[in-house]
Amino acid sequence: MSQTTILRDRVKDHLLGQIENGELVIGKTINLAALSRTIGISVTPIREALSQLEQARVIKAIPNRGFVVTDLTIIEAKNLYETIAQLEVMALEASTFEPGDIEALRNKTEQLQEEKSLNNRFEFHRLLIKNCTNSVLLQTLESLKVRLRFYEQAHATDSIFFETANRQNRSIVQAIAQDNIPTAALILKMNWMAVLEHVQLKINGQTVENQNKSN
Known part of the structure; x- marks a missing residue:
C-alpha cells in the first residue's frame, strides 16, 4: 500500500469518525486547512479522500465554497x-x-x-x-x-x-x-x-x- 493511499485512508477514517459522532452534519463546509492542521496531513491526500466521499454522494463540491455535506431528500x-x-x-x-x-x-x-x-x-x-x-x-x-x-x-x-x-x-x-x-x-x-x-x-x-x- 502506497504512502498516499495510507494518508488518504487516514483522512477518510477521521471524517467517518466525525460522521459517527455527529460532528459532521448536513450543510457543514469541510475546511481543508483546518482539517490539515487537525490530522497533520497535507492538503493533497485530503482532497483525494474528499473526492472519494463525493463519489459516494456523502459530500459535494460547491464552487467558491468547497466540500459540503449534501442535503437529505x-x-x-x-x-x-x-x-x-x-x-x-x-x-x-x-x-x-x-x-x-x-x-x-x-x-x-x-x-x-x-x-x-x-x-x-x-x-x-x-x-x-x-x-x-x-x-x-x-x-x-x-x-x-x-x-x-x-x-x-x-x-x-x-x-x-x-x-x-x-x-x-x-x-x-x-x-x-x-x-x-x-x-x-x-x-x-x-x-x-x-x-x-x-x-x-x-x-x-x-x-x-x-x-x-x-x-
Missing part, C-alpha cells in the same frame, strides 16, 4: 434504503453462521436494547453479514451506509424507532438460529423498509414544519 432516502435492503439480503443469503456468530448477534441485540445508539444498530448489521465472502458486495454496502448515517442521525434517534427495529433484529437472529435463512432474509428486508417509512415520515413532517414557519 425523500427520493435519495428511498433509493438508498431499497438498495441497501436488496444488497444486505444478498449478503445474508451468502453467509454461514457458527454458534459463536449467533451468540454475538444476540449479545448485540441486548446491548442495543440497553444502549439505543446508531453505532450499535449499524454494528448489528455488520455482524449479520460479516461472513459473506463477496468483498465487492460488502464494500458497496459499507460505502452506502456512510451516507445512510446522515438520514438516521437526523430522523431515527427516538426510542420507539430503536425498539421497533430491535424487535425485528431478534426475529432475524431467531430465524438464523433455526437455520431458516429465507425467513431471516424476509424479516431483514422488512426491517429496512420499516426504517425507510419512519425516515420518510420524519422528513415529510420536517418539510411541513418548515413551510409553516415560512408562511
